[in-house]
Amino acid sequence: MKDNIQLIKFFLTSFYAKPKQPVIQVLLIIAFIYLAVQYFVLTFTIYFIATPEEYLFYNVLLSNGVTYLLISYFAISVVFSQSDFAIFAHLPISAKKVVISKIISGVTLPIMAVSILSIPTFFIFLIEFKLGVAIKSLLLLLVMNVLIVLFLLFVLSILNHFRSMFSNTSVYLLVRMTLIVGIGISPILYFLIKNYHAMSTVLVKLDVSTISSLSASISDFLEIGYRFAMQQSLVETLLSLNSAISFISLFALCYVLFKATIKMIASKYYEHGMLVSRIEKTTKVWGRDIQSSLVNYLQREYWIIQSEPYFKMQAILGIILTPICTIIFLILLQMNMIKAEWIVNNESFLFAYMVLLMSCMNNISGTPYSREGKYYASSMTLPFDPQKIYMAKIMTSSCIGIISVVISYIIYMLFGRGDIITGLHLLITLLLVITYNLMSPLYDRRLPLLEWSNPSEAIKSNPTVLISLLYGLPLLIVIGLLHFSLLSFNVSPSISVAIILIIVILCAITLIYKIFNRKNLECSSP
Numbered sequence: 001m002k003d004n005i006q007l008i009k010f011f012l013t014s015f016y017a018k019p020k021q022p023v024i025q026v027l028l029i030i031a032f033i034y035l036a037v038q039y040f041v042l043t044f045t046i047y048f049i050a051t052p053e054e055y056l057f058y059n060v061l062l063s064n065g066v067t068y069l070l071i072s073y074f075a076i077s078v079v080f081s082q083s084d085f086a087i088f089a090h091l092p093i094s095a096k097k098v099v100i101s102k103i104i105s106g107v108t109l110p111i112m113a114v115s116i117l118s119i120p121t122f123f124i125f126l127i128e129f130k131l132g133v134a135i136k137s138l139l140l141l142l143v144m145n146v147l148i149v150l151f152l153l154f155v156l157s158i159l160n161h162f163r164s165m166f167s168n169t170s171v172y173l174l175v176r177m178t179l180i181v182g183i184g185i186s187p188i189l190y191f192l193i194k195n196y197h198a199m200s201t202v203l204v205k206l207d208v209s210t211i212s213s214l215s216a217s218i219s220d221f222l223e224i225g226y227r228f229a230m231q232q233s234l235v236e237t238l239l240s241l242n243s244a245i246s247f248i249s250l251f252a253l254c255y256v257l258f259k260a261t262i263k264m265i266a267s268k269y270y271e272h273g274m275l276v277s278r279i280e281k282t283t284k285v286w287g288r289d290i291q292s293s294l295v296n297y298l299q300r301e302y303w304i305i306q307s308e309p310y311f312k313m314q315a316i317l318g319i320i321l322t323p324i325c326t327i328i329f330l331i332l333l334q335m336n337m338i339k340a341e342w343i344v345n346n347e348s349f350l351f352a353y354m355v356l357l358m359s360c361m362n363n364i365s366g367t368p369y370s371r372e373g374k375y376y377a378s379s380m381t382l383p384f385d386p387q388k389i390y391m392a393k394i395m396t397s398s399c400i401g402i403i404s405v406v407i408s409y410i411i412y413m414l415f416g417r418g419d420i421i422t423g424l425h426l427l428i429t430l431l432l433v434i435t436y437n438l439m440s441p442l443y444d445r446r447l448p449l450l451e452w453s454n455p456s457e458a459i460k461s462n463p464t465v466l467i468s469l470l471y472g473l474p475l476l477i478v479i480g481l482l483h484f485s486l487l488s489f490n491v492s493p494s495i496s497v498a499i500i501l502i503i504v505i506l507c508a509i510t511l512i513y514k515i516f517n518r519k520n521l522e523c524s525s526p
Contacts, residue, residue, distance in 0.1 A: 007093070007101035008108075039066070039117050047124055049219050054226045059121055060141055061229075063114055067145040070110035071152055072180050078106035079153060079265070080160055080176075085273030095269035099262050107149050114145055143250045150257035152183065157264035163272055173312050177320065191228060192331070198224050297385075297392035304371055305396070308455040311371055314364055318400045319407070322358040326408040329354060330415050346487055348417070352425035353480050355408045359433050360476065365397035365440040366468030369448035370458045376450050390445065394437050401433040424497045428504050432479065435508045436472040438515055443467045479504065 039062070046058050079102050088098050118141060125134035159176055166172035192199070202220045305311045329351065369376065409426050412418065444464045452458045459465065479500060486496040 007097060008105050036117060040120055043121065043124075045218075046222065049215050050222045050226075054222050055124070056137060057226050057229060058222065060144060063118060063121075063141055064144060064148055066117065067110055067114050067148055068152065068184055070113060071107065071149045072184070079103055080156065082273050085269075095266040096262060099266045099269060103153065103258070103261065103265075106153075107146075110149065111142075111145060115142070139247065143247065143254070146254050147250060147257075150254050150261065152180070154257045154261045154264075155179070155183065157261045160272070161264050161268055163268070174316050174320075177313075177316055181320075181324065191225065195224055195228055294388055294392065297388045298395060300375075300389075301368075301392050301396040304375060307375075308371075310455040310459070314459060315400055318359075318364050319404050322355055322404040323407045323411055325358050326351075326355065326411050330412065330417075346493070348419075348422050348425055349483065349487060349493070351412060352429055353476075353483075355405055356429045356432055356476060356480075359401040359404045359408075359429070360436045360440075360472065364400055365437045365472075366465050367444055367449075367459050368393035368397065368441050369444045370450065370452075370464060371455075372448070373450055373452060373455075373458065376448060390441070393441055394434070397441075398434045398437045401437065402430055405429050405433060421493050421497055424501055428497070428501050431501075431504045431508050432476060435504070435511055436476060438508075438511055439471040439475070440468040442471050442515075475507065479507075 043059065043062065047055050050058065079099075081102075084098070084102075118138065121141075122134060122138055125137050156176060156179070159172075159179060163172055166175070199221075202217065202224065305315055333347065405426070409418075409422070409429075413422065447464070449458060449464060482503070483496060483500045486499060487493065491499075
């Protein structure tokens with residue numbers, strides 16, 4: 001037992017270490033406080049609008065949703081990471097003990113965070129229900145959250161069991177992310193499909209002129225969701241569990257999932273650890289002439305991203321987040337939730353800049369040199385061409401953004417919204433993505449964060465991410481405001497987009513000339 005506690009402590013301190021920079025620490029504290037306040041406001045809003053039964057249901061739903069998001073973000077990187085294999089492979093510690101410690105470490109923070117957020121809920125339960133009912137409700141909330149955590153880990157452990165069947169690690173990570181997102185949004189899609197007409201009716205009658213009318217509209221939405229959920233036998237059964245036998249059954253199910261997950265992961269711990277270690281230690285052979293081929297420099301960027309699963313996950317997120325936001329945006333339009341006349345008339349404009357900002361606001365383009373870590377020394381000591389290194393980094397981050405943008409526009413056109421202006425917006429977006437990526441690595445090139453023990457420190461805890469926004473974001477804002485001004489002054493959309501396209505092309509050409517001409521001067525100087 002003592003060994004397990006030490007292992008749990010090791011994983012907790014390794015994966016949940018606080019950032020070293022005070023600025024990042026303050027920002028994280030502010031972010032956590034902001035999210036907690038939003039959660040409390042949402043909880044109390046539902047309490048004052050809905051009935052006690054509806055409040056109980058939606059509180060369970062919100063708690064489960066937060067738990068799912070946290071376990072998807074935190075526990076996955078701990079439980080299924082192979083970064084600890086090099087440390088424990090030669091030690092006399094069984095794979096089962098390591099996996100148990102990783103699972104406990106992975107679920108500790110999500111469960112603790114949700115438990116803290118549930119403290120005000122306990123007092124509300126005391127107001128609305130008796131003490132016994134409040135305790136049973138909170139106990140049910142805790143068991144449901146643990147059940148969701150273990151269910152997700154069990155499903156992913158099955159996928160992890162067949163990891164060796166994937167020829168490429170990136171494909172495996174993409175399938176895993178798709179599975180996580182699919183499980184998370186499937187209940188929402190099922191609800192929307194089944195209640196499309198009811199939701200449309202409420203949206204048509206939506207009145208936001210006064211607070212009372214807005215509260216009545218929100219109450220109608222809550223009632224639709226609660227009534228639909230109560231018609232589902234599984235939800236009704238779970239919410240009706242209040243006996244000792246029911247709780248024992250749920251605990252038994254959690255225990256079975258916990259043991260099954262341990263067995264599935266532990267059985268492949270050494271095999272997958274050796275596989276990942278073999279891939280990372282494979283000798284990387286370059287061509288004879290290091291300076292001649294840009295392909296070799298692109299290959300070097302690919303190796304750096306492949307060197308850490310965290311970097312690969314960031315790249316995958318950079319590709320899929322924008323299409324996900326596109327789907328959400330189109331669903332809102334299809335359900336007529338956006339009713340402002342100007343917004344409806346300029347839908348293509350809003351979509352273009354939403355895709356642009358989502359594609360640029362990622363950590364890939366701003367931290368290309370910091371991600372190198374120990375590989376950075378080779379770029380300084382070996383006869384590499386600094387200009388081609390910079391070009392390769394720009395091309396890598398731009399490729400991720402371009403893939404994301406193209407997929408989003410394909411989805412947009414599948415909804416029947418494609419025209420000539422949309423094509424010009426696509427061209428503007430692609431040019432601005434490349435232009436943004438030209439500027440965002442400038443600060444990281446001068447002051448990279450190279451001393452990091454955890455790959456997340458190179459991206460998540462790196463102040464360069466915030467500073468890089470100051471390099472590229474102002475251009476996007478200026479272009480967006482100029483385009484908005486043209487439309488506001490009743491300039492036709494076709495003329496507006498043509499003017500913006502010319503300006504963007506001129507900006508891109510000027511920026512490319514200035515950046516690479518300056519680099520040529522730097523390289524030629526003694």
